[in-house]
Amino acid sequence: MPISDSKKTMAALLLTLLILPFVVNCFFAYPQTDDFVYSVAARDLGFFQGQHDWYIKWSGRFTSTALLSINPLVYDSLAGYRLFFAILITAQLGSLYLLIHALTKRTLAWQEKLVFSLALLFACLDQVDDLRSWLYWMAGVATYQVAATMMILWLSLVLLVEQDRKYDNQWNKGAVLALSLLLSGTNEIVLSLTFLLSLTWIAYQYVSKKTLAPFHIATFVAVATGSCIGVFAPGNFARMKSDYDTHRNIWAIAWNAFKASLASMEVWMTYPVTLILVTAVFCTVISRPQLRAIYGSIRILYSMGMLLLLVMVAFFIPYWATGMNPQNRVLNIIYFFFMIGLMVNVAVISSKLGDPALAFLKNIPSKRYGFVVVAFLAVLFCLQRSNFVTVTKDLLSGDSLRYSREMQQKQSQVIHCAASHWTTDDVTTRPASLYFYFISSDSKDWVNSAYAAYFGKKSVSLVKKRL
Incomplete structure (x- = not known):
């Protein structure tokens, strides 16, 4: 039976309320580990020299390193750092909506597509293995979540250009080609899946239509070019020699x-x-x-x-x-x-x-069993491991707020410290949804070095406590 517009609206509002804690929690996040590494490199070397160094010495992830080189921390904006996460949630919702629009070919009303987009977004936020690196850590977000959003947008545009004349224009085709090139520079998973999907798509086009349009060929060439740039980066081979046994x-x-x-x-x-x-x-x-x-x-x-x-x-x-x-x-x-x-x-x-x-x-008499079904689904939801519960608990208990204040207080201390070496106590509030590392008592540790360089100190470390 068709669902009334009022029920669709209620479902959308409920799902929005379930996603809202994830958005609110964005504004209590604080930079960690690699966030400082990339920001220091971009600030000290400049954008273009930084890209050259990353590509030659460390990684072929040219898109991700470019994004990290212009992240808000480079410009000392903690507010921008946090706002970026909230904006990305909205962008991911938009990309999922566009994909569902492409997959359903206008058979669903916009309210239904919105409900499915919100439901899929909530399911992913609620069940990802590590929410901290997926949503509240710039180095992880720029490398993985941004890549996922870009790939969903790419797939949506490919489908829409192919099946709907309304979308078959130079702007959308240009966006597909740009994304085809850039996706390979995000991370190795997206590089491989983009290449595999584009190869499958172009093979299907040739088998079904016995011909290939210039757009199909250009898209595959862009994907292949980006893949080659990413795979054959000198930094990949340098990193494999030092860090990995292949x-x-x-x-x-x-x-x-x-x-x-x-x-x-x-x-x-x-x-x-x-x-x-x-x-x-x-x-x-x-x-x-x-x-x-x-x-x-x-x-x-x-x-x-x-x-x-x-x-x-x-x-x-x-x-x-x-x-x-x-x-x-x-x-x-x-x-x-x-x-x-x-x-x-x-x-x-x-x-x-x-x-x-x-x-x-x-x-099946829906009125009789509707309540039973709803109750069963509610019990299922309560039994699952839930990031929603973790985030909500951190917000309601005040842990997220206390963590944010504590980290900002430490930031103020290190900025105003006149000494070249700064020591501090360890973090006392560690919300499970946000925190995973600060600095250690070893001033030569790479995390400590990056933290010190970002705030203009020769070294930073935790106070060594006596046993």
């Missing part, structure tokens, strides 16, 4: 990545919030003949195989580089892409069920 058995790495990807997908698919989203997509697709027609032409084996391949590739890269399970911030972005791919697969599977599933649902 002499590993590739088949053993592939097998470990395969097992890890299956284990993670099993966990992610059983999150209560995921089950709620799956149910919403299922009910929406089977009740809309237009959506069933869109996804009914896609073979389940192909869609599921593509999702598995994308996740395996995303796991293989960090396994090959480090020999270990991906770091939390890498798992964050893999989970984000997995959730989008899972919802597409649910739509494909639901489209095959069609009228029998719809008839079954219509025979």
